[in-house]
Amino acid sequence: MNEVVFVTGADHGLGYALCEKYLGLGFHVAAGKYPENSVNLAELKKVYPDRLEIISLDVSSTDSVKNAYSCFTGKFSRLDILINNAGILGDIHKTIYDEIDYDDIIRTFQVNSLGPLRMVNVFLPSLLNGSRKLIVNISSEAGSIGNCFRKNWFGYTMSKSALNMESALLQNELRDKGVRILLFHPGWMRTMMEGKLNENAPTLPEEAAERIMYHIDKFRDYKGDLPPYINNDTGEILPW
Numbered sequence: 001m002n003e004v005v006f007v008t009g010a011d012h013g014l015g016y017a018l019c020e021k022y023l024g025l026g027f028h029v030a031a032g033k034y035p036e037n038s039v040n041l042a043e044l045k046k047v048y049p050d051r052l053e054i055i056s057l058d059v060s061s062t063d064s065v066k067n068a069y070s071c072f073t074g075k076f077s078r079l080d081i082l083i084n085n086a087g088i089l090g091d092i093h094k095t096i097y098d099e100i101d102y103d104d105i106i107r108t109f110q111v112n113s114l115g116p117l118r119m120v121n122v123f124l125p126s127l128l129n130g131s132r133k134l135i136v137n138i139s140s141e142a143g144s145i146g147n148c149f150r151k152n153w154f155g156y157t158m159s160k161s162a163l164n165m166e167s168a169l170l171q172n173e174l175r176d177k178g179v180r181i182l183l184f185h186p187g188w189m190r191t192m193m194e195g196k197l198n199e200n201a202p203t204l205p206e207e208a209a210e211r212i213m214y215h216i217d218k219f220r221d222y223k224g225d226l227p228p229y230i231n232n233d234t235g236e237i238l239p240w
């Protein structure tokens with residue numbers, strides 16, 4: 001069987017673009033579908049009926065991740081690449097002078113930080129059966145403490161920093177099992193992250209997806225102790 005990749009948050013934006021590109025390369029793709037109905041993925045399934053599996057998935061729910069794993073293992077005996085792409089922005093306007101919405105921050109952590117942890121926790125047996133044993137965590141430059149210039153975006157920035165730490169912990173634990181982890185700032189993309197299409201962003205999700213796949217190949221033999229935290233625009237390593 002061809003290699004198998006699982007992409008979370010695959011209905012649109014970067015996740016959808018990664019699914020389309022991997023299908024084009026001949027991969028089997030399991031696409032995590034968050035909205036009830038996904039016209040995009042249903043149309044893609046018409047093009048790739050045998051190699052695309054659409055799986056309902058809310059990464060903020062442990063039950064949903066476990067159900068998704070049951071569906072996945074019903075079809076596939078192994079997972080080669082897990083791409084933790086699903087993410088939300090949360091509130092980016094409140095400053096320290098405002099009344100902070102802690103529930104919003106917790107929701108953002110549930111998706112951006114704990115979502116990838118749930119996915120690895122539950123999908124690990126299949127990942128260890130895979131040939132590549134690769135985890136790709138889509139972070140953001142906003143999670144870099146070393147490069148921090150913002151004064152707010154509390155939920156998003158802190159949840160991505162937590163994802164970065166989580167990636168380092170998992171790399172330490174799973175290295176001797178042959179698992180490798182890559183962290184990406186995918187670039188500023190023309191997607192729906194802010195609730196509507198961001199026309200000002202310079203990068204199309206399809207371009208970002210192609211560059212991520214290029215960098216996955218380029219960093220194949222990366223030997224650092226920490227996962228590389230890759231700026232997808234430049235190929236450089238970001239400060240933690």
Ligand SMILES: NC(=O)c1ccc[n+]([C@@H]2O[C@H](COP(=O)([O-])OP(=O)(O)OC[C@H]3O[C@@H](n4cnc5c(N)ncnc54)[C@H](OP(=O)(O)O)[C@@H]3O)[C@@H](O)[C@H]2O)c1
Pocket residue numbers: 008009010011012013014015032033034035057058059060084085086087088111138139140141185186187188189190191192193194201205
């Ligand atoms: N756009 C940028 O410029 C940018 C920059 C840096 C990093 N990133 C990161 O890149 C990744 C992809 O973002 P994008 O720009 O493609 O955004 P997007 O178009 O909003 O896509 C995010 C996807 O995640 C899904 N999702 C939301 N909550 C979920 C949940 N609980 N469980 C599973 N899926 C869920 C969304 O579904 P719904 O939309 O239907 O809710 C959507 O399909 C994110 O991790 C983001 O933080 C983006």
